[in-house]
Amino acid sequence: MPGLLEGFSAIVRRDLLLAWKRPGDVLNPLFFFAMVASLFPLAVGPSPEQLMLNGPGVVWVAALLATLLSLNSLFLSDFEDGSLDQIILSPQPLPLLGLGKAAAHWLLSGLPLVLVSPLIAITYRMPADIVGVMMLTLALGTVSLSLLGAIGAALTVGLNRGNALLSLLILPLAMPVLIFGARTVSLAAAGDPVAAGIYFLAAYCMFALTLAPFATAAALKISNE
Amino acid sequence: MTGLLSGSDLCLLRGDRCLFQQLEFALNCGELLFIEGVNGSGKTSLLRGIAGLLDFETGYITWDGQKILDAYQGFRSDLVWLSHQVGFKGDLTLLENLQFESALRSCSMEKTAAVIERLSLAPLTSLPFRYLSAGQQRRVALARMLLADARLWMMDEPFTYLDKAGQALVAELISEHLAGGGLCVAASHQAVVIDAPTRRVTLQ
């Protein structure tokens, strides 16, 4: 019986190596994140009160959209070059490999977002202590999004207009993460307690961690038929 | 019918078309199952069904006495798959690709040098995989078969993109594998003769 940790780390390492060879795949969603966050002041005006009020929400929506953008191609190249066959037929449990893909996706998409978010927060005049809460919510939230998004990516890989469809499938399911993530940061800005929101995000994260890989595996097998 | 690998009452629909029905086969150690038929007759679908990648309408496949869907992980541990697409990443080098494969299968890389040498792949190990020609890529896929410690080889069109020497190499590798007690299921529209006990399934 092959070692489980070996299989998991094999696929994470492979995806990281692939991203290393094509840095654009990682940088593009990051630029997108920054640009979307810049749209709001340009569109609604630069008044400081409005910026401070909307900052958490805007950062969160931008993070969500950037994540959706990078989810599109999660399984695409594997599907197209036949690697998906090999992954499904490998001795490793498929949910574990699906978890590995989601983990690699987070390292390449969610984590950079979390690290870049303070820069965006500064432009929205977010105070430093709030930025900490924001990064924590983004960290927990993007993990959930990677896990949930992997299901959507698995369901839509190989479909013609998969891009828009992926967003349509994932957005309603991502609402709880968005709601709790953004509003918790707003609560922090207002000086209210944030424990409830953080606990919810952590609980949802655990929930997704345990169940999403199985749904992803089922979806991959179905899409690969 | 009984055998290490067997299928009974297999029927497959593709859309509205019934590709085949009431199909059965049995395969034992040292035997080759050759699936033949013209393009579009369902050879690939049958092969994928045997591997468990798609569902049959009726019937089931058994491996070692158990239905494969009941003991799917055990079945997968004992098989290695060669499909029409080689299943390697174009951006990674040959070596990086094989390293990934061996990590998935928990087999060591020690045999790798010997296999690369045998398949004349030594000068290509540091190139990005997409720079290899189609024939060279197929040979790397053969390396996967040799490196995996699997009894069942499943090959979809193993002779495409290969010249006469390459095809002879494939035939030789299959014969060796069968002689060592392995099994092989191959689908091809080319009629190639391999020196081993062969059972045939012909699809219309």
Place this chain on the structure above:
Amino acid sequence: MWSILHKLASPPHFYGLSAKMIPWLYAAGLVGVAYGTVAGLFYAPADEEMNDGFRIIYVHVPAAFISMSAYMVMAVGAGIGLIWRMKLAHAVAASAAPLGAWFTFLALITGSIWGRPMWGTWWEWGDPRLTSELLMLFLYFGYLALRAAIDDTAKADKASAVLALVGAVNIPIIHFSVEWWTSLHQGSTLLKSGGPGMHPDMLYPLLAMILGFVLLFAALLLARVRTEILSRERRTRWVRDLIMPAGEPA
């Protein structure tokens, strides 16, 4: 017991049985709706705050109830179809989805109309029920879009089944999130006079309407499932015998 279920799961039997059930379901449903409409519109006393405007709950509440129940029917059908590979279950899921979507839309429209006098606007984000219903509609859209994007029926069945199950698991979480979100901002909820505290003259017509809607939904669902069955089983003999009476060339 299993043999009865097994028989029911066979498409020809289901087709025959549902044909007999549908007229009864329609009849009973219409009776319930008729009583509920008449009693609710004419005989129930007017609400203190909302006057006659509240009467729209006689459509809104049943529609919202069905919108949730239809998703559950869809998810259960999808689960049974996926795990036990029962084609009829997939047909039920596929049939429930468009119906559920329409009832959700109806719930949204009536909810908006109901809230208008209270809120002064056609849409109030702060109302948890309305926002939840909207997200429900998006879930239905996603399901229908995924189905439409996959040509092969069996593959579409399985893929949308996974989606339906993931959605079903998430629905309670989504509702909870929206509740929490609106509670932060003093929300104006729709159904203040709900539950056992309701005057019986208001309650009974409401229950009758809900029951009537359920029966009508069941009738509509069975009718759709019958069409699905005919379409999916079009290559089988029993369907051909049904469509083309004996004596005609195939």
